[in-house]
Amino acid sequence: EVQLVEAGGGLVQPGGSLRLSCAASGFTFSSYAMSWIRQAPGKGLEWVSFISGRGDSTYYADPVKGRFTISRDNSKNTLYLQMSSLRAEDTAVYYCARGPTYCSSTSCYNFDNWGQGTLVTVSS
Amino acid sequence: QTVVTQEPSFSVSPGGTVTLTCGLSSGSVSSGYYPSWYQQTPGQAPRTLIYNTNSRSSGVPDRFSGSILGNKAALTITGAQADDASTYYCVLYMGSGISVFGGGTKLTVL
Numbered sequence: 001e002v003q004l005v006e007a008g009g010g011l012v013q014p015g016g017s018l019r020l021s022c023a024a025s026g027f028t029f030s031s032y033a034m035s036w037i038r039q040a041p042g043k044g045l046e047w048v049s050f051i052s053g054r055g056d057s058t059y060y061a062d063p064v065k066g067r068f069t070i071s072r073d074n075s076k077n078t079l080y081l082q083m084s085s086l087r088a089e090d091t092a093v094y095y096c097a098r099g100p101t102y103c104s105s106t107s108c109y110n111f112d113n114w115g116q117g118t119l120v121t122v123s124s
Numbered sequence: 125q126t127v128v129t130q131e132p133s134f135s136v137s138p139g140g141t142v143t144l145t146c147g148l149s150s151g152s153v154s155s156g157y158y159p160s161w162y163q164q165t166p167g168q169a170p171r172t173l174i175y176n177t178n179s180r181s182s183g184v185p186d187r188f189s190g191s192i193l194g195n196k197a198a199l200t201i202t203g204a205q206a207d208d209a210s211t212y213y214c215v216l217y218m219g220s221g222i223s224v225f226g227g228g229t230k231l232t233v234l
């Protein structure tokens with residue numbers, strides 16, 4: 001069974017930093033691209049960042065470009081999101097999700113598994 | 125900037141049929157955007173319903189179906205049930221790992 005478990009959320013002051021992690025199990029982690037997606041309180045879902053299976057390709061949404069860094073440790077089956085220069089508008093539940101990956105019998109450029117999320121609150 | 129559009133809200137009667145749509149602020153949605161649909165209830169993580177326009181994810185009832193209708197992607201729920209009351213999100217894949225979410229449609233079943 002695929003499991004994704006986020007950790008690292010919490011309260012941080014504006015301008016501060018935080019590192020989120022996502023522990024993956026139940027699949028060959030290095031074979032899958034991974035993404036971070038966030039949801040501000042009472043708002044919709046927003047794609048944040050993508051990393052390829054080998055970690056050699058990364059992409060970011062414009063609001064976080066230059067402030068967030070996605071990375072992964074395939075030896076530890078763990079995905080990370082390093083967040084710096086945090087702003088109030090970064091307050092959200094952050095989800096890690098598997099995908100988007102190449103088309104197969106069970107997925108095709110979509111997010112096929114999601115973690116339960118971790119809450120990040122940026123406030124003084 | 126790419127904007128994916130969805131109806132903010134929709135209502136359906138129990139047992140009824142509803143079609144939610146997913147468009148682009150400029151241009152048409154085609155299968156080349158690999159449209160996918162997600163269901164989310166308050167306090168829960170999203171659940172994948174449909175991928176690649178019309179493929180149902182494992183365990184998803186066949187009352188959920190996806191398609192392209194005109195210039196939009198569509199999610200149709202046939203025989204709506206009370207527990208289908210949720211917010212539904214459409215996602216379009218733009219390539220190079222970039223995905224864009226629609227704003228979500230809050231569905232009421234009453």
